[in-house]
Amino acid sequence: MSGELGVGDVRDRPERWNVVESSTAFQGPVFRVRRDRVEMPRGTGTEIVGRDVVEHIGAVGVLALDDRDRVLTLRQYRHPVGRLLWEAPAGLRDVDGEPLHVLAQRELLEEAGYRAERWDTLVDVYTSPGIADERVRIFLARGLTEVPAGEIDFERVHEEADMPVVWVPLDEAVRKVLAGELHNMVACMGVLAARAARDAGFRGLRAADAPED
Numbered sequence: 001m002s003g004e005l006g007v008g009d010v011r012d013r014p015e016r017w018n019v020v021e022s023s024t025a026f027q028g029p030v031f032r033v034r035r036d037r038v039e040m041p042r043g044t045g046t047e048i049v050g051r052d053v054v055e056h057i058g059a060v061g062v063l064a065l066d067d068r069d070r071v072l073t074l075r076q077y078r079h080p081v082g083r084l085l086w087e088a089p090a091g092l093r094d095v096d097g098e099p100l101h102v103l104a105q106r107e108l109l110e111e112a113g114y115r116a117e118r119w120d121t122l123v124d125v126y127t128s129p130g131i132a133d134e135r136v137r138i139f140l141a142r143g144l145t146e147v148p149a150g151e152i153d154f155e156r157v158h159e160e161a162d163m164p165v166v167w168v169p170l171d172e173a174v175r176k177v178l179a180g181e182l183h184n185m186v187a188c189m190g191v192l193a194a195r196a197a198r199d200a201g202f203r204g205l206r207a208a209d210a211p212e213d
Helices: 102-112 170-178 187-200
Strands: 019-027 032-044 045-056 061-062 069-078 085-086 090-092 114-128 134-145 165-169
Touching: 045 090, 061 069, 061 102, 061 187, 069 102, 069 170, 069 187, 085 187, 090 102, 102 114, 102 134, 114 187, 134 187, 165 170, 170 187
Parallel strands: 061 134
Antiparallel strands: 019 032, 032 045, 061 090, 069 085, 069 165, 114 134
């Protein structure tokens, strides 16, 4: 069929439809809600449709894999879903201009108490593109070294005050994801991507400082 898209065309690309009106419905420290009226194609013409957009500062996540093929997980209370979730270390992009891999290194140290010698970009995801522009880059960290608590200049508070760490074999972590025993997006995406990367001999991974677009 002439003009049919093929497998090579299945790649996300930038696109922006015309916004005829925009206003702020809510403004908070981490995100704001923007109310847009968007001009959308319809048949041979267009229609104006309302869309609420959560503008989020974004985040990074770290899938830490040790030399025994185990994944670092930590447990954190998440109030919106009313659950204790087993997660991968993660943090907000709340320092202007900070390189994402530097932020990831800081989060791994502060949340879990580890440093890593090898960093690669594992996967980039939009967490909920139907309502939000939040973007998360998940890194793969290897060559891990535990840092004594006395050398970490960071105080954990609120939900982060008590986060136990458990090392889970990667294959077991995959089973837990598929069995519905793990729900955190960064952990689930990171575990599945890390298994795929490992099975491919970690070939084809992007550099830690690879551009997002």
